[in-house]
Amino acid sequence: MISLYQLSGSSWTHTNTPPFRSLHHSASGVSIIGDGQFPKPGEISLAHRGVLFLDEIAEFTKKTLDMLRQPLESGIVSISRTQATITYPASFILIGAMNPCPCGYAGSNTHYCTCSPKQIIVYQNKLSGPLRDRFDINLSLRPVDLKSDKSSKEEPSSSIRVRVEEARKRQYDRYGKEISNGRVSYHTLLQTSPLTPYQERTLQQFSVKKNWSNRTQIKIIRLARTISDLQGSDGITDQSIWEAVKLNNIKEIKKVSGNKVYAHIPGNN
Numbered sequence: 001m002i003s004l005y006q007l008s009g010s011s012w013t014h015t016n017t018p019p020f021r022s023l024h025h026s027a028s029g030v031s032i033i034g035d036g037q038f039p040k041p042g043e044i045s046l047a048h049r050g051v052l053f054l055d056e057i058a059e060f061t062k063k064t065l066d067m068l069r070q071p072l073e074s075g076i077v078s079i080s081r082t083q084a085t086i087t088y089p090a091s092f093i094l095i096g097a098m099n100p101c102p103c104g105y106a107g108s109n110t111h112y113c114t115c116s117p118k119q120i121i122v123y124q125n126k127l128s129g130p131l132r133d134r135f136d137i138n139l140s141l142r143p144v145d146l147k148s149d150k151s152s153k154e155e156p157s158s159s160i161r162v163r164v165e166e167a168r169k170r171q172y173d174r175y176g177k178e179i180s181n182g183r184v185s186y187h188t189l190l191q192t193s194p195l196t197p198y199q200e201r202t203l204q205q206f207s208v209k210k211n212w213s214n215r216t217q218i219k220i221i222r223l224a225r226t227i228s229d230l231q232g233s234d235g236i237t238d239q240s241i242w243e244a245v246k247l248n249n250i251k252e253i254k255k256v257s258g259n260k261v262y263a264h265i266p267g268n269n
Contacts, residue, residue, distance in 0.1 A: 004048065004088065008034075008041045019050030025059035029067050039079040039086050044071050047092040057096035058126040065131055068094065072134045075183075098127075100140075110143075133215050136182075136223055137247045167229035181225045186218055193225050193236050202238075206245060220244045 005012035021043050023032065034042030044052060054060060071077045075091035101120040105111040115123070132138075171180050174192050181189065195203070207217055220241070227240035 004041045004045050008046060010046065019047050020053065021047040021051070022053045022055065025054070025056050027060070027064075029061070029064040032064060033067050033071070033077055034079055034088060039081060041088045042077070044068070044077060044090040044092060045088040048089045049091060051093045051095060054094070054096045056098060058098040058123055062126060062128060065126075066128055069130055069134060094135075096127075096135075100124075133213055136219055139247070163230050166232070167226065170229050170232075181222045181229070186221075189222065189225065193228075195221070195236060196238075199236065199238060199241050202241060216248070220248055223247060 023043060027043070029035075030042070032043045034040055034045060057065070071090040072094060075089065076087050077090040078085055078087045100106040101113060101115040102123050103114050105113040106115060106120055107113070168180070171184075172178060175184055175188065203217060203220065206212065206220075212220075221236070221244075223244035224236050224240040227243050228236050231237065231240065233240070
């Protein structure tokens, strides 16, 4: 990481905490991907093994967002110039947040939405289908009532960390090397964690009903495998399949309520 920051000319503070890069929607594709006569690492490389957060992701240009597709898939970014082609690492967790509509109040119980159905659809479609297809988790969030005390019902971060560490160890033991469910080959994933006939039928029914691509189906299986690891299960459970489907479900525009959050978790799911 230090070398990447030195090449980019950015300052680096020595820490064991993974990098977190938060970008304004005015950021150009060049600054995000990396470019120049002598290409420097962009924000996706500076977020390597960390988090890249795009708030108001729908406000980024469509061209800029689509430039993220290849790095999200491969975990690297290659920049070609006349002199040479330079490849930088770019395996990061991408988190994007956006309002449900231009005014931000579609589906709200406390504010009136002034957007027409066409405006909402145009706004939501700023994220192309292929890019949406690369997000592992899609959530619609409702406003939180800060006055209600629910802290006693929440799981502390310390216990979550223990479960994550145990899930990581379980994946290492399964694959025999330092690789996670999000990066292991699909063949190895199914070979080590085969689906039951019931689970195969369930996924096939969902796939036909929701017109899922092959990428989405594989993503569901990877996510279900991780949920099962966090639950301490040796195999993929039926419950984890349902949980993965719910986490990946994108509601129809007219039913959207609250901000939407998208997360692509390469190598970490």
